Amino acid sequence: MKKLGFIGVGNMGGAILKGIEGKLGNTAVFAYDANKDKLADLTQVGATAAVSAKEIADKCDYILLAVKPQHLGEVLAEIKDSVKPETVFISICAGISAEFIRERTIPNAKVVLVMPNTPMMLGCxxxxxxxxxxxxEEEFAFARKIIGSCGITEVVPTDKMKEIxxxxxxxxxxxxxxxKGFVDYADTVGIDKQAALRLFAQSLxxxxxxxxxxxxxxxxxxxxVSSPGGTxxxxxxxLYEGDLTGDVKRACEACTKRAYELGQ
Incomplete structure (x- = not known):
């Protein structure tokens, strides 16, 4: 029997925990969160609450790290002595590298890096x-099954995980x-904001x-969509005049820069 442990069951960790319900076969699931209120409903999704992150590391061969990146170092320090060579980490902590985890646990720790997004909360x-x-490949396939329970997955090179x-x-x-820009425009011209939001969302x-x-x-x-001389x-x-695509690129570059800073 595989044993999967969650450290962190906030928005993202909680979404994955709900997503895997009934999908992993013969797998025991455990979860820990510093906020005990988030552990109250675990039995409804077939999971068992742990009293500490260390207990997760002691019991589980797969550990899903779902804490804020700035708190991960503290978590890894707590579980360091419980990490085994066969332990597989699945990290959804933005900007965190495999080296960051290995430096704080064991040198050859097995690490799967994941960059999810919030639509995961709706299974999308x-x-x-x-x-x-x-x-x-077997371990990665299991990790992919976990994350894929809440949407699609794509494999990217490890050295591009911050850029993605x-x-x-x-x-x-x-x-x-x-x-927001479209809905605000609708409001200024007298169109109901909720109707505009529904139309725009469906257009997306x-x-x-x-x-x-x-x-x-x-x-x-x-x-x-663009007829010559049309609206x-x-x-x-x-949009071209305002360099929208350039703004998007600059926003992406700012994200990547911050990801490298968080990964130090």
């Missing part, structure tokens, strides 16, 4: 994952800000399906 997540040769944060981890916030869903299912490139999709092209001209 998009998570980037990576591992190196210390992790077997902007693409899937932070991008929901950028999209929400974009949505439909556009996402076009991106993934139409077989067309991004440029082709833009052209498909869309008039709006696009303003």
């Amino acid at each position: 997540g998009a998570s980037a994952m990576s591992h190196d040769s210390t992790v077997s 944060i902007a693409i899937n981890g932070s991008s929901p916030a950028f999209i929400y800000l974009y949505a 869903i439909g556009s996402a399906k076009m991106l993934t299912e139409s077989g067309m490139t991004v440029d082709e999709l833009i052209k498909q 869309t092209l008039a709006g696009l001209d303003k």
Whole structure:
């Protein structure tokens, strides 16, 4: 029987915990969080509460790290003496490298890195994952099954895990800000904000399906909506004039820079 332990069951850890219910077969699940209130409903998802992070490390062969990056060092210091060579860490801590975990536990610790995003809370997540040769394909497949319980997963090179944060981890916030601009515009011209939000949200869903299912490139999709001399092209001209794509790139670069700072 596999034993999976969660250290941290906040928004993301809690979403994964709920997502795996009934999907991992013969697996015992344990969870610990410094906020004991978050452990109250564990039995409803088939998990057992632990009294400490150390207990998780003592009992489990897979440990999912779901604490804030700035608190991870403290957690690893607590569990260091309980980490075994066969322990597999699954870290969803943004900007944290495998080396960071190994330096604070054991030199050859097995580490799977994950960059999830908040739509995981609705089972619609998009998570980037990576591992190196210390992790077997069987171990990685199990980790991917855990994370995939809440959405899709994509494998990326380990040395790009900080760069990918902007693409899937932070991008929901950028999209929400974009949505705010449309909804605020609707309000200024007398359109009900909730109606506008529903229309725009569905437009996002439909556009996402076009991106993934139409077989067309991004440029082709833009052209498909943009009739010469039409309304869309008039709006696009303003976005090009304001260098929207340049702003997006700069936002991504800022995310990556901060990820490297957090990983020190």
